[in-house]
Ligand SMILES: NC(=O)C1=CN([C@@H]2O[C@H](COP(=O)(O)OP(=O)(O)OC[C@H]3O[C@@H](n4cnc5c(N)ncnc54)[C@H](OP(=O)(O)O)[C@@H]3O)[C@@H](O)[C@H]2O)C=CC1
Ligand SMILES: CC[C@](O)(C(C)=O)C(=O)O
Ligand SMILES: [Mg+2]
């Protein structure tokens with residue numbers, strides 16, 4: 057199945073420049089969208105509750121910060137960039153009562169629409185602009201004159217203009233410099249959850265921690281294990297990012313390439329592939345979404361326990377020490393890029 061890919065020349069920035077945009081939330085994605093929209097000449101205000109620790113960061117950037125309800129009332133395009141588990145409450149309390157004919161509700165990820173946690177009325181456009189990268193890099197790439205690819209999707213289109221609006225929004229945050237692909241809320245949600253759970257985050261962190269454990273438990277120095285399984289991973293992935301797996305294999309030794317070809321499938325076995333299929337099934341049938349919403353409602357006991365265990369893993373201590381000696385590596389994450 058071929059996809060449609062759009063670039064800057066396909067987007068009409070004046071469409072988004074003619075709207076009043078409210079960005080609800082000013083975290084990883086929120087700050088990136090808000091600052092880049094503003095830099096692209098868009099009229100932006102931020103919606104955050106009183107007492108939110110993000111308020112000061114947004115105000116330091118000269119952005120106008122209102123309550124989520126006030127920002128939604130003032131705007132005609134509301135981009136919801138609060139945590140997925142909180143969005144349904146913000147929508148019910150602050151957004152829905154302020155919706156007018158012709159307004160648009162935007163999302164950075166399809167979770168709440170795909171799993172029907174939010175059901176917008178028929179008289180508003182519902183669309184998505186989902187960057188395929190962490191928000192702090194979305195902003196950093198924009199500032200550097202580059203862009204992170206985005207997915208766009210339209211769920212409701214009473215205006216008949218929702219796709220052009222989403223494309224203009226994606227262009228305003230730099231996405232159309234890299235490529236904007238049209239998809240659906242269903243496809244974005246399911247592939248995004250699968251990617252972050254199985255490969256990008258869950259798969260990679262488990263692979264790195266396990267490799268570190270195998271080496272250090274066998275008596276090798278933690279510093280050598282860290283460089284081998286974590287630090288060098290970026291350098292290998294950079295080659296894959298630039299030229300695919302083939303370019304990475306061109307650059308490594310033939311000894312490494314033979315080990316890659318023959319041992320890789322012994323690590324990622326058919327059982328691992330079966331496990332990935334089960335994880336995808338739990339995303340498709342809603343099991344993961346119900347579990348995550350329930351975990352959040354219960355105060356996140358399991359999340360907090362696992363998060364703390366991850367922070368205590370010995371690889372973190374070794375990494376802190378080594379990164380401290382490489383000033384160019386330990387770049388602080390900021391909301392200003
Ligand atoms: N992180 C990423 O790079 C990516 C995220 N996404 C999607 O973007 C969305 C936002 O995620 P992310 O940027 O990670 O979120 P973060 O957790 O980084 O930030 C959430 C923001 O929402 C604010 N917030 C919390 N409660 C409320 C509320 N009741 N009303 C208004 N604002 C509130 C937080 O403020 P406070 O400081 O007070 O907590 C914070 O500013 C999600 O849908 C996510 O799936 C999509 C692609 C990548
Ligand atoms: C990979 C994680 C992500 O999907 C992202 C940065 O794209 C997220 O939800 O944060
Ligand atoms: Mg993602």
Ligand SMILES: [Mg+2]
Pocket residue numbers: 165248249252
């Ligand atoms: Mg995600």
